[in-house]
Amino acid sequence: MTKLDYIPNTDIKMIHVDKSYTFGVDSIILLDFAKMKKGKTLIDIGSGSGILSLGANAYYNLKEVYAVEIQDEKSELLEKNLKLNDISNIEIINKDLNQVDLETNMADYIITNPPYYKISDNINNKSEEFLISRQEKYLTLQNILDFANKTLKDRGKMYMIHKPERMVDIFKSSGNLKTKRIRFVQSTYNKKPQFILVEFVKNANDGLKIEDPLIIYKDGTYSEEMKKINGHL
Structure with a gap:
């Protein structure tokens, strides 16, 4: 059984399959965090649906987007979308x-x-789809960083959401990718x-900006910033 949703703050419709691993709040806040320029080239690694x-593409009117997805079912759903x-x-x-064999230094983002x-x-009772989406069975952090070092243009940018406990792995293996901006996401202000x-x-110069944290919930409902991100204001 399928259902139809909209990407927040756009007119883009997306088909979802019930009981399938669909996008969550992490993808929505990553979209808000990423900043791009019109007419550029983007690679989406692990694109799902x-x-x-x-x-x-809707936010920034991009020239071209390459959506890389290993799972056949999700690629087919993306084609439908x-x-x-x-x-x-x-x-x-x-x-x-x-x-994937894309040209060296070809992507802006x-x-x-x-x-x-x-x-x-610990979670082998989960579906294969869930394991591929959330465990490094076929796609590791190092795979992503190596690919980005190869395919990004000089001063090209990569935007990633991850878990704070993987920060050491992220930073020690980033190669020529300099961390320039960080934002932590908390469910509530005291968590x-x-x-x-x-x-x-x-290939950027040194220098790091740590932004104010994004607080998802306040007093049991979405915070004002989260409402705006999620298209409720």
Whole structure:
């Protein structure tokens, strides 16, 4: 059974399949964090059904988007979403990232909501789709960083959401990608960060901006900022 949703603050429609692993608040806040210029080239790593590809394309009127997704079912759903919205400038690459052969230094931006967790035996009762989406079964943090170092232009940017506990892994393996902007995401003001948003710039000078944290909930409902991000204001 399928249902139809809209990407916040756009007219873009998205088909979802019930009981399938769909996009959540992490993708929505990553879209808000990412800043791009009109007419540029974007690569979406682990695109799923297209929330980041479609959202960024709508926000910034991009020239072209490459949506890389290893799972056949999600790639097929993304194709349906492209047809539903009559979008022709997003190319689906239904491959393992390690088999994707794009030109060196060709992309202005990369965006990714990657698997957060290293391979573990603790959640093997979950579906294969869930494991691929949330554990580094086929796509590791190092795979993403290596790919970004190769394909981003000089001063190109990558936007990523991840878990704070993976910060050491992120920063020690980033290569020529300099961390330039960080924002922590907390469920409430008195809770530890749940996510970290990171902006990398290839071959940038040193210098890091730590932004005020994003608080998702206040007094049991979305905070004012989160309402705006989610299209409720």
